[in-house]
Amino acid sequence: MASISLKGITKNWGEAQAVKGINFDVKSGDFTVLLGPSGCGKSTTLRLIAGLDTPSGGSIHIGERDVTHLPPAQRKIAMVFQSYALFPHLNVRDNILFGVRVRKEPSKDFESRLKRVADILGLSHLLDRRPGQLSGGQQQRVALGRAIIADAPVCLMDEPLSNLDAQLRQEMRREIRALQQQLNMTMIYVTHDQTEAMSMADQVILLRDGKIEQNAPPAELYAQPASVFAARFIGTPPMNILPLAAGDAGQIIEGSSGPVILPRADGDAWQLGIRPEHVRLAERGIAARVESIEYFGADTIIGARIGNAPLLARVPGQLSLKVGDQIQLGWDEANQYFFDRQSGLRRHLA
Numbered sequence: 615m616a617s618i619s620l621k622g623i624t625k626n627w628g629e630a631q632a633v634k635g636i637n638f639d640v641k642s643g644d645f646t647v648l649l650g651p652s653g654c655g656k657s658t659t660l661r662l663i664a665g666l667d668t669p670s671g672g673s674i675h676i677g678e679r680d681v682t683h684l685p686p687a688q689r690k691i692a693m694v695f696q697s698y699a700l701f702p703h704l705n706v707r708d709n710i711l712f713g714v715r716v717r718k719e720p721s722k723d724f725e726s727r728l729k730r731v732a733d734i735l736g737l738s739h740l741l742d743r744r745p746g747q748l749s750g751g752q753q754q755r756v757a758l759g760r761a762i763i764a765d766a767p768v769c770l771m772d773e774p775l776s777n778l779d780a781q782l783r784q785e786m787r788r789e790i791r792a793l794q795q796q797l798n799m800t801m802i803y804v805t806h807d808q809t810e811a812m813s814m815a816d817q818v819i820l821l822r823d824g825k826i827e828q829n830a831p832p833a834e835l836y837a838q839p840a841s842v843f844a845a846r847f848i849g850t851p852p853m854n855i856l857p858l859a860a861g862d863a864g865q866i867i868e869g870s871s872g873p874v875i876l877p878r879a880d881g882d883a884w885q886l887g888i889r890p891e892h893v894r895l896a897e898r899g900i901a902a903r904v905e906s907i908e909y910f911g912a913d914t915i916i917g918a919r920i921g922n923a924p925l926l927a928r929v930p931g932q933l934s935l936k937v938g939d940q941i942q943l944g945w946d947e948a949n950q951y952f953f954d955r956q957s958g959l960r961r962h963l964a
């Protein structure tokens with residue numbers, strides 16, 4: 615198995631800089647997700663690690679080896695793309711074996727390796743079919759099979775599930791995570807889907823405009839977001855960000871462990887963040903007007919407005935509320951976050 619280390623990596627495309635000097639380490643056997651919005655540099659970073667593109671600056675190590683200038687074939691990496699990149703004219707068996715054959719690996723144990731991989735992925739009965747005769751999920755498994763038969767210590771995946779429907783995506787998430795753990799692969803996985811990142815990763819690297827916004831395990835990213843950007847990228851619906859006017863200071867709202875007093879705002883320099891799942895209906899809280907109600911079975915999302923500020927609350931069960939109702943909202947002090955209005959960075963207020 616192998617660790618991965620990126621130091622000061624940049625990538626320029628002409629005038630534009632897609633990756634702006636990023637540093638991170640991936641521990642051997644860990645599942646790391648590169649997460650971020652479209653165009654933030656996720657795929658470019660992955661392609662640099664794979665050797666499909668060359669960095670403009672910085673270095674990449676896999677294990678002890680400096681691979682910055684090595685061609686892809688010498689990096690001992692398996693890669694799975696969004697498109698699966700299967701050959702339509704080859705059957706499943708030949709698609710899976712393609713890479714090991716091209717690399718001219720000794721052929722004596724091909725059959726036993728193929729059998730093992732097909733068993734793991736539930737493809738044994740499909741080996742003679744062509745990709746066109748398979749479902750999306752089965753094609754995805756063939757692409758995975760091709761990656762894991764290589765026995766490469768590092769596996770890179772770029773949005774491998776985006777062509778699948780929601781239910782299959784959930785199933786495949788669990789399968790990929792289980793496989794990665796079973797085979798103890800070092801995995802770097804690109805996605806823009808925060809639920810994928812949260813449910814699969816040991817480490818999430820959140821990218822924004824070619825830079826790392828935050829690098830943390832999922833639970834820390836959720837509980838300790840470094841900025842408004844990180845806070846709103848994780849969680850469904852995203853964290854509410856409320857502007858606080860100086861006059862809000864000292865306002866008392868109800869928390870389960872006693873009243874919450876909003877701290878003094880220095881001018882309008884900061885904002886209050888509160889996650890929808892932490893907002894409750896209260897007896898004595900902040901007055902709000904109901905603007906929308908969405909019922910999801912297990913919970914209901916109330917769209918409300920406090921003064922001019924919109925706020926979403928996710929509360930359990932079904933409610934007998936209607937649009938236009940006046941309600942009171944509260945939350946616990948421990949669940950409040952404060953952010954600098956200018957920089958968007960988290961501030962810890964005494």
Ligand SMILES: Nc1ncnc2c1ncn2[C@@H]1O[C@H](COP(=O)(O)OP(=O)(O)OP(=O)(O)O)[C@@H](O)[C@H]1O
Pocket residue numbers: 627632650651652653654655656657658659806
């Ligand atoms: N071959 C290229 N030539 C020029 N610019 C490129 C090239 N590849 C990527 N870029 C630019 O680099 C930036 C980062 O692109 P990248 O594909 O890494 O983003 P991403 O985060 O993977 O986005 P997405 O989720 O949409 O795939 C974008 O502005 C993109 O337009």
